[in-house]
Amino acid sequence: xxxxxxxxxxxxxxxxxxxxxxxxxxxxxxxxxxxxxxxxxxxxxxxxxxxxxxxxxxxxxxxxxxxxxxx
Numbered sequence: 001x002x003x004x005x006x007x008x009x010x011x012x013x014x015x016x017x018x019x020x021x022x023x024x025x026x027x028x029x030x031x032x033x034x035x036x037x038x039x040x041x042x043x044x045x046x047x048x049x050x051x052x053x054x055x056x057x058x059x060x061x062x063x064x065x066x067x068x069x070x071x
Contacts, residue, residue, distance in 0.1 A: 034064070
């Protein structure tokens with residue numbers, strides 16, 4: 001049983017690592033395409049700033065999806 005668990009853990013870690021690398025690649029290219037996201041560094045101290053950040057990121061995601069459909 002211990003060996004099967006280790007095998008399952010290794011498989012889980014492998015897949016988790018792949019997802020992590022893919023998400024890092026996406027965010028890197030996403031930030032490269034939308035330079036304004038690189039300058040979106042500020043301390044979120046309240047709901048208003050959180051809402052602003054979320055709105056800005058959502059706008060960039062919408063534009064990204066539109067560009068992907070066009071390309």
